Amino acid sequence: MKSLVKNLVETAAPSGFEKPIRDLILAEIGVSSTDQQIDALGNLIIRKGTRTPTGKRIMLAAHMDEIGVMASFIDEKGFIRFTNLGGVFPVHCVGSRVKFLNGVEGVIGMDKLDKPGLPTLSQLFIDVGAASRAACPIKIGDAAVFERPFAVLGEQWVAKSLDDRIGVAILIETFKQLKETPHEVYFVFSVQEEVGTRGATTAAYGIDPDLGLSVDVTRTGDTPKGIMMEVALGKGPAIKVRDSGMISDPQLVQALSAIAEKSSIPYQLEVLEAGTTDARAIQLARSGVPSGCVSIPCRYVHSPSEMVNEKDVYNTVNLLVKFLSESLPF
Ligand SMILES: [Zn+2]
Known part of the structure; x- marks a missing residue:
């Protein structure tokens, strides 16, 4: 199994x-x-x-x-803003990697915050390594999931x-x-x-x-x-x-x-x-x-x-x- x-x-x-x-x-x-x-x-x-x-x-x-994320806005530099598909918590996002359904991988980064604390989803973005909006291989509405391999830790399964x-x-x-x-x-x-x-x-x-x-x-x-x-x-x-x-x-x-x-x-x-x-x-x-x-x-x-x-x-x-x-x- x-x-x-x-x-x-x-x-x-x-x-x-x-x-x-x-x-x-x-x-x-x-x-x-x-x-x-x-x-x-x-x-x-x-x-x-x-x-x-x-x-x-x-x-x-x-x-x-x-659960996953969906591209909602792409800025001129090629950074992707996203919305959630289901219960995505910002605390788990920053530094996470995501993979779009077309195979493109990205890293979640965050805006500089005015106050210490947790960002909201709207303060996060996905960086797919694109130099500009024109070069970004993602379009609005593309969906992605978190990327993490299956692991066995003793009796526990993690994924x-x-x-x-x-x-x-x-x-x-x-x-x-x-x-x-x-x-x-x-x-x-x-x-x-x-x-x-x-x-x-x-x-x-x-x-x-x-x-x-x-x-x-x-x-x-x-x-x-x-x-x-x-x-x-x-x-x-x-x-x-x-x-x-x-x-x-x-x-x-x-x-x-x-x-x-x-x-x-x-x-x-x-x-x-x-x-x-x-x-x-x-x-x-x-x-x-x-x-x-x-x-x-x-x-x-x-x-x-x-x-x-x-x-x-x-x-x-x-x-x-x-x-x-x-x-x-x-
Ligand atoms: Zn469930």
Whole structure:
């Protein structure tokens, strides 16, 4: 799974430009065209299983897009001002390298600040080494992602875009390992999550599921002077109870917890005070869908060096495979 994750995180695909990741997933999964669909927004939807009388139609979602930047203005000297695609924080930007989708690399620099402190995004620029606007190989609207190779630090994996390529990898692996299911399961690799769960919104409308589950990263409280949050790396998948956009269906939280306990899979309960996932969009689809989320604990979310624990990754796959293999008690 490690090499799959490396391939996924080192592919550039910011919100709205997900095709390279979608192609990679299709090559990896290789299903027949009758079981797969790419919808109008670009979501990749793959179906597995037929619903039995005790089964449900379940939508699983992991988003393909990653945060990035987009060129918004180029000055006469060839320096590029940019806007964000998703939650880009200036604190992570200065000195970072970005790579545009046409292959051009750049460095993020900043204006001289009047007061000490953090710059705003509008005080930052990308330097692609061009001598002038005319020589700049970037045009307005070109998108870029942060550039950082995959690294293994002991038990932890570090990369940009683990949010949510780790979820994508987990869905791929779950798809491969799931042999028997009473459910009709839709594996949705969604677009444009980082700009407001847009892909999951239309995918959920189209699928009309009985139950929704997103697989995404969550923050942790296990770093020095970190946030007050129980979730930590290495303690298992986090079953979301709530985040700032959604309260999970309590029966689903209970069912996931019970399966983890029965299968001796370590797990944590998650209360996230800032942020949400595709599950919010699924929950609010049509006349409402009971929904929840299985999160992978992740340090430094939305930085170019996000960190997850490999055992958490494998345990998340185990939990999902077990969950999908059984009928639900509700
Ligand atoms: Zn995410």
